[in-house]
Amino acid sequence: MLMTRAAILRLKTKYGPLWQLFVGFVFLIIVFWGGISFYMLHEGWNWLDSFYMVVITLATVGYTEVNPLSPVGRLGTAFLILGGVSSFLYIAGNFTQLVAEGQLHHYLGKRRIKRMIDSLSGHFIVCGYGRIGNVVADQIIREGHPLVVIEKEPEILAKLQELGILHISGDATSDEVLEAAGIKRARSLITALTQEAANVYVTLTARQLNPDLVIVARADTTSNIARLERAGADRVVMPHVIGGIRMAQSVLRPSVTNLMEMAMRGNMELQMEEHTVSELSELAGKNLMQSNIRPRFNLIIIGIKKLDGEMLFNPGPDAVINVGDTLVTVGRPDGMKRLREVCMGNGTA
Numbered sequence: 001m002l003m004t005r006a007a008i009l010r011l012k013t014k015y016g017p018l019w020q021l022f023v024g025f026v027f028l029i030i031v032f033w034g035g036i037s038f039y040m041l042h043e044g045w046n047w048l049d050s051f052y053m054v055v056i057t058l059a060t061v062g063y064t065e066v067n068p069l070s071p072v073g074r075l076g077t078a079f080l081i082l083g084g085v086s087s088f089l090y091i092a093g094n095f096t097q098l099v100a101e102g103q104l105h106h107y108l109g110k111r112r113i114k115r116m117i118d119s120l121s122g123h124f125i126v127c128g129y130g131r132i133g134n135v136v137a138d139q140i141i142r143e144g145h146p147l148v149v150i151e152k153e154p155e156i157l158a159k160l161q162e163l164g165i166l167h168i169s170g171d172a173t174s175d176e177v178l179e180a181a182g183i184k185r186a187r188s189l190i191t192a193l194t195q196e197a198a199n200v201y202v203t204l205t206a207r208q209l210n211p212d213l214v215i216v217a218r219a220d221t222t223s224n225i226a227r228l229e230r231a232g233a234d235r236v237v238m239p240h241v242i243g244g245i246r247m248a249q250s251v252l253r254p255s256v257t258n259l260m261e262m263a264m265r266g267n268m269e270l271q272m273e274e275h276t277v278s279e280l281s282e283l284a285g286k287n288l289m290q291s292n293i294r295p296r297f298n299l300i301i302i303g304i305k306k307l308d309g310e311m312l313f314n315p316g317p318d319a320v321i322n323v324g325d326t327l328v329t330v331g332r333p334d335g336m337k338r339l340r341e342v343c344m345g346n347g348t349a
Helices: 002-041 047-058 071-101 103-118 131-142 154-163 175-180 196-209 223-231 239-252 254-265 293-297 333-344
Strands: 124-127 147-151 167-169 188-191 214-218 235-237 271-276 299-305 311-313 326-331
Touching: 002 047, 002 071, 047 071, 124 131, 131 147, 147 154, 154 167, 175 196, 188 196, 196 214, 196 223, 223 235, 239 254, 271 333, 293 299, 293 326, 293 333, 299 333, 326 333
Parallel strands: 124 147, 124 188, 147 167, 188 214, 214 235
Antiparallel strands: 271 326, 299 311, 299 326
């Protein structure tokens, strides 16, 4: 009995507003096959006559009876008509309600979003679309990367729907919700929930579901940094600390801050980007002087991140570029595009 109730609950959750239609069609099928069985067993008709009798009866076309009916057969036919008409009215009524209330459109929209999310790979997941998550999601979208937002507040979900942002409605601490967002195929997860305990739980769960995932977590107190790192976060960010440092730098070093902001935002034809050198790139094995990055692409290499995590700031001309190194560059968008192709092995240095 408990298994049956659990199965029914899963079906209700799966089909949502279409559950009532599903019930109506199931009842209609039961009435249909019940009528065929009645005519075959009680009236002694063959299968074809029974099937034809049920069809013309439920369709209410008014044809004559296939074979003479006994008094019990007529009574059974009357109940068959009542059951069939009731089923049709029930289905039509629920379908009209779904269309009138917009539930059918909403359900089909959710199914479309689910199919789009299931087709993603190497995407970003943002947990929480609040003040911090909003900014994070906006930056990722502006860069042209695929994104899925996990949110549970109805007002925010409506906003995401209007903006056309792929989203999942639910609690980000749930394994099922993270899997629905494609956690096992994702490239990175950013958890920006307001509750720090929830961020720790999301980080721990996400790391278990995808050991190769890059996880960035929000923290509001320094005491939680170690917890998030032990849970599996690759980076822990304290937004209020970063905001305070940025404000202080704006008055202490305004020119440097303005330059950094222009580079990060892509203003005035100036960008700051990173490019990973693939094994197919002709830059692999060359030093900076041999690569001719500065004269050819008009870009400045301000750092090289090695595979072991070591960062070389302001590398000299003899610094060697190896496979897997990440070049941190500043320059114009056109040069960035050409260097990206070369680093991927799609161009010539």
